[in-house]
Amino acid sequence: xxxxxxxxxxxxxxxxxxxxxxxxxxxxxxxxxxxxxxxxxxxxxxxxxxxxxxxxxxxxxxxxxxxxxxxxxxxxxxxxxxxxxxxxxxxxxxxxxxxxxxxxxxxxxxxxxxxxxxxxxxxxxxxxxxxxxxxxxxxxxxxxxxxxxxxxxxxxxxxxxxxxxxxxxxxxxxxxxxxxxxxxxxxxxxxxxxxxxxxxxxxxxxxxxxxxxxxxxxxxxxxxxxxxxxxxxxxxxxxxxxxxxxxxxxxxxxxxxxxxxxxxxxxxxxxxxxxxxxxxxxxxxxxxxxxxxxxxxxxxxxxxxxxxxxx
Amino acid sequence: xxxxxxxxxxxxxxxxxxxxxxxxxxxxxxxxxxxxxxxxxxxxxxxxxxxxxxxxxxxxxxxxxxxxxxxxxxxxxxxxxxxxxxxxxxxxxxxxxxxxxxxxxxxxxxxxxxxxxxxxxxxxxxxxxxxxxxxxxxxxxxxxxxxxxxxxxxxxxxxxxxxxxxxxxxxxxxxxxxxxxxxxxxxxxxxxxxxxxxxxxxxxxxxxxxxxxxxxxxxxxxxxxxxxxxxxxxxxxxxxxxxxxxxxxxxxxxxxxxxxxxxxxxxxxxxxxxxxxxxxxxxxxxxxxxxxxxxxxxxxxxxxxxxxxxxxxxxxxxxxxxxxxxxxxxxxxxxxxxxxxxxxxxxxxxxxxxxxxxxxxxxxxxxxxxxxxxxxxxxxxxxxxxxx
Numbered sequence: 001x002x003x004x005x006x007x008x009x010x011x012x013x014x015x016x017x018x019x020x021x022x023x024x025x026x027x028x029x030x031x032x033x034x035x036x037x038x039x040x041x042x043x044x045x046x047x048x049x050x051x052x053x054x055x056x057x058x059x060x061x062x063x064x065x066x067x068x069x070x071x072x073x074x075x076x077x078x079x080x081x082x083x084x085x086x087x088x089x090x091x092x093x094x095x096x097x098x099x100x101x102x103x104x105x106x107x108x109x110x111x112x113x114x115x116x117x118x119x120x121x122x123x124x125x126x127x128x129x130x131x132x133x134x135x136x137x138x139x140x141x142x143x144x145x146x147x148x149x150x151x152x153x154x155x156x157x158x159x160x161x162x163x164x165x166x167x168x169x170x171x172x173x174x175x176x177x178x179x180x181x182x183x184x185x186x187x188x189x190x191x192x193x194x195x196x197x198x199x200x201x202x203x204x205x206x207x208x209x210x211x212x213x214x215x216x217x218x219x220x221x222x223x224x225x226x227x228x229x230x231x232x233x234x235x236x237x238x239x240x241x242x243x244x245x246x247x248x249x250x251x252x253x254x255x256x257x258x259x260x261x262x263x264x265x266x267x268x269x270x271x272x273x274x275x276x277x278x279x280x281x282x283x284x285x286x287x288x289x290x291x292x293x294x295x296x297x298x299x300x301x302x303x304x305x306x307x308x309x310x311x
Numbered sequence: 312x313x314x315x316x317x318x319x320x321x322x323x324x325x326x327x328x329x330x331x332x333x334x335x336x337x338x339x340x341x342x343x344x345x346x347x348x349x350x351x352x353x354x355x356x357x358x359x360x361x362x363x364x365x366x367x368x369x370x371x372x373x374x375x376x377x378x379x380x381x382x383x384x385x386x387x388x389x390x391x392x393x394x395x396x397x398x399x400x401x402x403x404x405x406x407x408x409x410x411x412x413x414x415x416x417x418x419x420x421x422x423x424x425x426x427x428x429x430x431x432x433x434x435x436x437x438x439x440x441x442x443x444x445x446x447x448x449x450x451x452x453x454x455x456x457x458x459x460x461x462x463x464x465x466x467x468x469x470x471x472x473x474x475x476x477x478x479x480x481x482x483x484x485x486x487x488x489x490x491x492x493x494x495x496x497x498x499x500x501x502x503x504x505x506x507x508x509x510x511x512x513x514x515x516x517x518x519x520x521x522x523x524x525x526x527x528x529x530x531x532x533x534x535x536x537x538x539x540x541x542x543x544x545x546x547x548x549x550x551x552x553x554x555x556x557x558x559x560x561x562x563x564x565x566x567x568x569x570x571x572x573x574x575x576x577x578x579x580x581x582x583x584x585x586x587x588x589x590x591x592x593x594x595x596x597x598x599x600x601x602x603x604x605x606x607x608x609x610x611x612x613x614x615x616x617x618x619x620x621x622x623x624x625x626x627x628x629x630x631x632x633x634x635x636x637x638x639x640x641x642x643x644x645x646x647x648x649x650x651x652x653x654x655x656x657x658x659x660x661x662x663x664x665x666x667x668x669x670x671x672x673x674x675x676x677x678x679x680x681x682x683x684x685x686x687x688x689x690x691x692x693x694x695x696x697x698x699x
Contacts, residue, residue: 001593003567073488076510107564
């Protein structure tokens with residue numbers, strides 16, 4: 001569950017910007033990133049908010065833009081129109097280095113209900129874009145694109161369609177440094193297997209990759225086993241298997257890959273490792289973040305290891 | 312200490328809340344006559360009530376099965392036909408968490424409170440919380456209407472439905488896609504459903520469990536929040552809940568803190584907001600006993616600033632001011648994301664049990680006793696504490 005909005009992004013403070021804030025004093029937009037949102041009272045259409053945002057002083061020098069709850073309390077609204085607005089505004093938003101599409105907390109709309117769309121036009125409209133983050137996997141298409149400047153690609157979901165993995169594998173992001181995918185659960189749209197991840201583990205695919213995060217997965221043990229020995233690991237500084245249902249099976253797989261000790265960080269926070277396994281991993285990998293250990297839920301004979309963010 | 316300064320407490324002696332108040336009063340040198348509900352329900356009133364008592368505090372009837380059954384019996388002939396009843400021979404299975412006959416219970420409770428009020432008037436008692444106020448606080452629809460009429464910010468209420476179809480029609484008509492459905496007379500999370508409409512489907516978060524018993528669906532309060540999202544289950548859930556009489560409000564999105572969704576309990580004593588406690592949960596249901604956290608007010612100051620905390624405190628005081636004859640209430644509020652707005656969700660007549668929660672070095676009972684005795688009262692105005 002995501003309960004809080006970003007307060008800063010890309011090193012800049014975030015200013016929430018709904019219809020109400022439009023009438024208030026706003027900070028210098030060249031050093032602030034706005035989160036555009038429509039409140040639950042649906043104060044007006046997003047298109048109007050967006051066009052009034054574009055009229056603000058300094059918007060042409062604003063470094064990034066976060067799209068929040070773009071449809072108020074209408075949980076089923078697709079992001080298609082929002083993507084169009086962004087694309088059409090590219091000349092006005094000429095300093096944009098980052099776009100976060102969907103900083104929407106669970107109290108506004110559940111991550112599994114956010115209805116994304118084809119966001120590939122953003123790549124063509126913003127050739128200087130360095131950071132793209134998307135929350136919500138439903139309906140999401142990244143397209144098969146070539147983008148030379150993109151450094152960070154994040155897709156947060158409660159269940160990622162394998163077609164998104166195929167899109168990434170078929171695209172070219174030669175300067176990508178940070179790839180973060182929340183794989184999720186098949187209850188909410190995950191329909192892949194570790195085989196779908198294999199193309200992403202090829203060093204030639206991402207020659208400059210430094211952070212690989214394959215997290216929030218209900219097959220976290222298999223993901224770990226597939227990645228721990230992959231050749232791409234040698235070029236990484238951070239490997240992130242957090243927020244999933246990692247248990248001792250995955251722990252054993254980690255221990256068989258001594259090269260992981262060379263990482264700057266091995267992020268395993270939110271995990272289901274036993275205290276014994278935790279101790280062995282801490283011994284082998286002093287770089288490991290083992291915080292936020294979870295206890296499985298037991299109902300009758302059933303044991304549940306829930307991932308951090310699903311519904 | 313003169314005899315005239317003794318207090319009377321109507322409540323069961325073995326409850327934490329009773330003991331907390333007695334301890335605080337005793338520390339101030341005041342005796343407390345504790346009068347259990349079993350005697351009150353039998354029409355047996357303390358002779359001390361005639362003149363010796365400075366203040367009378369009505370405590371929660373608690374979860375005593377015998378008390379619960381006696382209140383049900385008292386309300387048996389008053390409950391409207393559209394609401395569920397408990398007229399069986401065997402005692403109500405309180406320990407099972409069964410949610411049923413809450414309207415009947417409310418009628419019994421009102422009747423007892425009216426009797427307490429009559430006895431009080433005859434003996435000249437001063438109540439900490441006036442019985443008619445407690446009646447209103449135990450009726451979420453009436454309480455909401457009172458607050459709204461006074462201009463206190465509350466979520467928009469929807470017309471009370473008899474079943475899911477009526478609820479959906481009202482949601483459609485008012486373009487409301489997300490609501491809280493609460494039993495009018497329930498306490499805590501016993502009978503709260505967070506219901507959201509999505510592309511023609513519905514999803515319900517609740518700590519209630521649906522169980523089939525012969526022909527009827529039963530609701531049980533549990534400590535685990537679950538999700539119902541099949542049409543049949545949501546229908547059974549809401550239809551069964553409506554038989555308890557429900558109050559429906561729009562779902563105001565709540566702020567998050569420490570990775571949780573939070574709401575705020577403020578204890579207002581003699582018009583002053585005192586203790587502020589954060590409650591947080593993984594999901595829309597944030598009540599304390601469902602494994603939520605309690606966090607210090609300082610955390611809120613850090614996140615929302617003094618302005619945010621002052622907003623919470625003043626809004627709580629405005630809600631409490633709607634009950635001028637009551638001196639101790641627990642006000643539950645929602646803060647919207649960014650801590651921009653505060654809405655009053657509930658007013659609890661017995662909202663002062665906050666174990667381990669001190670404000671300016673003292674618990675809720677100690678501050679209450681100070682306010683009643685007008686000793687070390689009022690507290691200094693320089694709250695909340697600044698956090699560096």
